[in-house]
Amino acid sequence: MPFTQEHSEDIQLLEDAAHRFIQTEVQPHLEAWEEAGQFPRSLYARAAELGWLGMGYPEELGGTPTPWAVRNAMTIALARTGGSGGLLASLFSHNIGMPPVLRHGSKELQARIIPDVLAGRKISALCITEPGGGTDVSALKTTAGLDGNDYVVDGEKTFITSGTRADWLTVAVRTDLQNKGPMGISMLMIPGDAPGVSRSPLKKMGWLCSDTAHIRFDGVRVPAANLVGEEGSGFKIILTNFNGERLAMSALALGFAECCYDEALSWARQRKTFGMALVDHQVIRHKLMDMKMRIESTRAWLNAVTARADAGDRGDKSAKGAEWVAQVCLLKNHATQTMQFCADQGVQILGGMGFMRGTACERIYREVKVMMIGGGAEEIMKELASRQLGL
Numbered sequence: 170m171p172f173t174q175e176h177s178e179d180i181q182l183l184e185d186a187a188h189r190f191i192q193t194e195v196q197p198h199l200e201a202w203e204e205a206g207q208f209p210r211s212l213y214a215r216a217a218e219l220g221w222l223g224m225g226y227p228e229e230l231g232g233t234p235t236p237w238a239v240r241n242a243m244t245i246a247l248a249r250t251g252g253s254g255g256l257l258a259s260l261f262s263h264n265i266g267m268p269p270v271l272r273h274g275s276k277e278l279q280a281r282i283i284p285d286v287l288a289g290r291k292i293s294a295l296c297i298t299e300p301g302g303g304t305d306v307s308a309l310k311t312t313a314g315l316d317g318n319d320y321v322v323d324g325e326k327t328f329i330t331s332g333t334r335a336d337w338l339t340v341a342v343r344t345d346l347q348n349k350g351p352m353g354i355s356m357l358m359i360p361g362d363a364p365g366v367s368r369s370p371l372k373k374m375g376w377l378c379s380d381t382a383h384i385r386f387d388g389v390r391v392p393a394a395n396l397v398g399e400e401g402s403g404f405k406i407i408l409t410n411f412n413g414e415r416l417a418m419s420a421l422a423l424g425f426a427e428c429c430y431d432e433a434l435s436w437a438r439q440r441k442t443f444g445m446a447l448v449d450h451q452v453i454r455h456k457l458m459d460m461k462m463r464i465e466s467t468r469a470w471l472n473a474v475t476a477r478a479d480a481g482d483r484g485d486k487s488a489k490g491a492e493w494v495a496q497v498c499l500l501k502n503h504a505t506q507t508m509q510f511c512a513d514q515g516v517q518i519l520g521g522m523g524f525m526r527g528t529a530c531e532r533i534y535r536e537v538k539v540m541m542i543g544g545g546a547e548e549i550m551k552e553l554a555s556r557q558l559g560l
Contacts, residue, residue, distance in 0.1 A: 186219060186244035196250055196352045198210035200527060202378040206370065207259050208256060208479040210292070210334070216260055217289035221534055225264075226271065230279060231287040235480045241471065243418035248424025249431065252529030254536040255379035257421065262331040266293035266339045269406050282337055282358060294335035294361075295461050296326040297407060304549045306341065307351040310387065312344035315393065317508060320344070320357060322365075322389040328543075332382025333370050336361045340386075341407060351404035356397035365389035375536035412494060415501040415542045416478060422504035422540055423467050425533045429508075429515035430460045432529045436519050447518070456514050461556050463507040467500075474500050495557035498550040505541045 194215065195212025202208040216222050220377060224240050226232025247257055263286045268281055285291040302308050322342060326332075338359040345353030359366065366389055368382040375506035398406055437448035447453050474496050515530035516523030522531050541547055 177391075179239055179357065182364075183239070183243045184246040187243060189249045190215075190219065190393050191247065191250040195253070195256065199251075199253055199256070199378070201410060202256070203253075203526075203532075204377075206377060207380045208259070208378050212260060212290060213289035215289070217287060222261070222263065222289055223287040226267070226283065226287055227495070230271075231284040232448070234556075236332075237416065237475045237482070238472075238479055241475055242419070244417060244420040245427070246426035249427040252425065252428045252432075252532055253378065254421070254425065254533070254540065255376035258376055259331045259379040260333070260494065261417075263287070263293035264296070264417060265295040265330075265410065266337065268410050269339055269397050270358065272409070273356070273402070273406055274358070275394070276398070278358065278395065286337065291336040292331050292334055292361075293337045293339065294329050295410075296329050296332070296338050296340040296359075298326060298328045300325055300327050300383075304546060305402060307354070309341055309343060309350075309354065311340065311342050312346060313344050313355065313357055313391070314346065315344070316390075319390040320393060320394050322357065322359065322386040322391055325383065325385050327383045328371070329382050329384055330379055332384055333380040334361070334367050338366075338384070341403055348401075352401050353398045354403035354407070356403045356406050357391050358395040358397060359389060359391050359535070361536070363389050363391065374538065375532070376539055383510050405415070411545060412497050415497050415550075418465075418540060418544050419471050419474075419497075419500045419504035422501075422508040423464065423471055424465065425536070425540075426460070426464050426504075426508045426511040427534055429511040429530050430457065430464060433457065433460070433515040433518040436522070451520060456518060459513050460511045463510055467504050467507045470500050470503060491557040491559075494555040496544070498554040501544065502541075502547050505547070508533065508540060509537045513551040 174341060175467055213222070220233060221243060223232035224235040224243065227234060259341065267283055267286055270282055288295045297306060299309050301310070311322065311326065313320040313322045322340070326340065338361055340357050340359050342355055342357050343353050344355040363385045367385045367387070371381045371383055373381060437453050437457065438446055440447040477488040512530055512534040516534050519528060519530055522528055525531060545553070
């Protein structure tokens with residue numbers, strides 16, 4: 170779908186709605202949610218009501234076809250006004266859990282799962298990472314052996330966003346037990362309440378209101394009809410899924426960087442030191458400009474990569490490819506480094522207040538590391554980008 174003037178108007182409406190949503194329905198409760206380690210399930214239905222959960226999905230499944238430019242604008246607006254990675258990571262965890270089903274699942278599987286998720290009635294989680302595997306997806310050990318019309322799943326997943334209460338788990342499993350490499354991997358949809366599924370909540374540095382879990386599968390029986398795509402196609406599905414996740418994370422990181430800038434600037438204008446506003450000190454203005462410089466470079470790069478993503482989705486085969494994948498990887502690194510820099514400078518400008526819970530800069534400072542690791546660590550992003558560029 171091409172980006173039009175109508176989409177530009179949609180973006181302004183989205184930004185206004187995001188601001189109202191955060192100010193009225195999130196900010197008054199956020200600290201309590203952080204302490205509780207989760208937010209109300211009713212927030213999913215509210216996000217669905219606003220049309221946000223269905224963005225980018227087909228109408229026949231309850232969604233709204235939307236270009237990446239609009240989706241990323243919404244992500245930036247929510248991050249910039251909310252400053253809570255935990256909230257957004259869990260509220261939109263379906264955007265990493267559902268795309269494999271949408272792209273590769275059978276029509277029956279799509280109809281059975283996706284509409285409830287987009288309506289906020291069900292929660293979706295993606296289960297890739299294992300205790301001993303991390304980014305090395307090809308080495309995963311969770312197995313799924315076929316027994317009659319069922320797969321029997323055994324293994325563990327960890328660091329799973331929305332993991333403690335997800336209704337649908339999109340799980341990477343090894344179906345070819347003789348093949349220890351990437352070709353033996355498949356994807357299965359496992360109900361969260363299936364017998365043999367157990368979950369343990371994890372304590373984290375940041376993303377406190379995101380329910381994150383270690384999940385165990387002990388003889389879990391899953392109908393063969395829940396296979397996503399064909400057996401052995403899981404590794405390719407995962408790699409494709411990562412591109413969208415990393416692009417969305419880049420937009421998220423930009424929004425958080427802007428949030429830090431906004432809070433730091435507001436504080437600097439109000440705070441008086443040595444008889445003058447903090448912003449009147451040259452060193453503070455220069456810190457703000459260093460933040461602004463990184464924010465604007467990230468925005469320009471994100472817009473360029475996003476435009477190519479939308480062109481590729483419209484059928485322009487030259488828009489995507491190995492070089493574009495490299496761009497996504499490097500953009501993700503640049504965006505999260507921008508977030509890291511702005512969080513650090515924001516805390517420094519706020520001084521003692523920047524060390525206190527309740528400020529956006531403090532929260533984002535704690536959350537930046539998961540952004541630099543999740544979806545592919547910086548080191549992996551550089552290596553993948555170099556290989557995509559033939560180095």
